[in-house]
Amino acid sequence: MKSHEPKASTRAVRAGVEDDRHYGAVVPPVHMTSTFSFEALGRPRAHDYSRSGNPTRDLLASALCDLEHGATATVTSTGMAAITTVLQLVEPGSGPVLAPADCYGGTWRLLEALSRRGAFELEWVDFHDPSDWRPHLGRRAALVWLESPSNPLLRITDIRAVTAAAKRAGALVAVDNTFLSPALQTPLDLGADIVVHSTTKYINGHSDIVGGAVIAADRENGERLAWWANCLGVTAGAFDCWLALRGLRTLDVRIARQQANAARIVEMLDGHVAVRCVHYPGLAQHPGHDVAASQQHGCGAIVSFELCGGRPAVQRFVEGLRFMSLAESLGGVETLLAHPATMTHAAMSDEARARAGIGEGLLRLSVGLEDVRDLAEDLIAALDRVQVRTAARPAGASARAAG
Numbered sequence: 001m002k003s004h005e006p007k008a009s010t011r012a013v014r015a016g017v018e019d020d021r022h023y024g025a026v027v028p029p030v031h032m033t034s035t036f037s038f039e040a041l042g043r044p045r046a047h048d049y050s051r052s053g054n055p056t057r058d059l060l061a062s063a064l065c066d067l068e069h070g071a072t073a074t075v076t077s078t079g080m081a082a083i084t085t086v087l088q089l090v091e092p093g094s095g096p097v098l099a100p101a102d103c104y105g106g107t108w109r110l111l112e113a114l115s116r117r118g119a120f121e122l123e124w125v126d127f128h129d130p131s132d133w134r135p136h137l138g139r140r141a142a143l144v145w146l147e148s149p150s151n152p153l154l155r156i157t158d159i160r161a162v163t164a165a166a167k168r169a170g171a172l173v174a175v176d177n178t179f180l181s182p183a184l185q186t187p188l189d190l191g192a193d194i195v196v197h198s199t200t201k202y203i204n205g206h207s208d209i210v211g212g213a214v215i216a217a218d219r220e221n222g223e224r225l226a227w228w229a230n231c232l233g234v235t236a237g238a239f240d241c242w243l244a245l246r247g248l249r250t251l252d253v254r255i256a257r258q259q260a261n262a263a264r265i266v267e268m269l270d271g272h273v274a275v276r277c278v279h280y281p282g283l284a285q286h287p288g289h290d291v292a293a294s295q296q297h298g299c300g301a302i303v304s305f306e307l308c309g310g311r312p313a314v315q316r317f318v319e320g321l322r323f324m325s326l327a328e329s330l331g332g333v334e335t336l337l338a339h340p341a342t343m344t345h346a347a348m349s350d351e352a353r354a355r356a357g358i359g360e361g362l363l364r365l366s367v368g369l370e371d372v373r374d375l376a377e378d379l380i381a382a383l384d385r386v387q388v389r390t391a392a393r394p395a396g397a398s399a400r401a402a403g
């Protein structure tokens, strides 16, 4: 039988396995060292200093590079460090940076702060809406930043279409793929130049480290990114890399189960009287449903929804949850609930939040690996708490108007 290329989940499980040439350890050892001895004067080994290179970090980088179908990967200490590294590729005078008006709050803050001090011009764009993004790409641009699905409203950007227009505008395209991971979307295959991850989320998957990565489609950009990561000093520590590599081995099964749980929860939330609307690309009425189906291998396990009754309803909803923690972050084995307006997107100005469509009644759920029956029971109890009070409103003060 002809041997075939192993599939992605096999490659993730096998990444670095049997890499130990000294003892044959099946699991790769963690190389906790800041520095490496030279073989002789003028003869460095493969690594000389851990900021510049570390064997454990290399294993994670090569696994991520492989899964994202890139040429090179650089592993950084956080997702924001990865984003900071990519922004070094913007040359002065090469045109504006275009970024989604509803991007991750930390990205929004970094782009705003750098543009305010003159690092580059910045234009906020609604990339889920072609009538908004097309005119922006009618002239020269330096960098197009994309997040699809977006955070927290799960809006979908047509990555192929934006990338084609961005190429004509001379722009590099970077996609933050944190929300789906390479198990569900590989943006380099859709034409992007760079993929960014907060490995803190699905890649590590156990909420016990922060980390990031940048994967480049071509070697030249990849080398510039690695050079900047070393220069800035934002590369990741060996133990964090070892944990992320361990997490990566189960990415496929985690996502599959989390996604199945999310689908059940969406069904439950959609149409519940206490819920004004549910944002999930898997829903047929979601505006990005068809594009998501054409560029993703699944809709993921992040769901957001708006409660009738705004902030007071959110308050009642979160009091007494048993199997979900009110916490920022996402992508871990445990279900997390976030209130974007006061948590993940608190760094945004009020106007920016309003433009991004993030209201006071919005909640974001990162669905975990618990038994979905427990999650459903918890959610029903929470929605009942909201609904009891909503029903008790004086006549005329409808829940809808109160939001």
Ligand SMILES: *Cc1c(COP(=O)(O)O)cnc(C)c1O
Residues within 6 Å of the ligand: 078, 079, 080, 081, 104, 106, 107, 147, 151, 176, 178, 179, 197, 198, 199, 200, 201, 210, 211, 212, 329
């Ligand atoms: C969390 C997150 C980041 C930032 O990553 P850190 O690891 O927290 O620095 C960037 N983008 C998205 C989409 C994220 O969810």
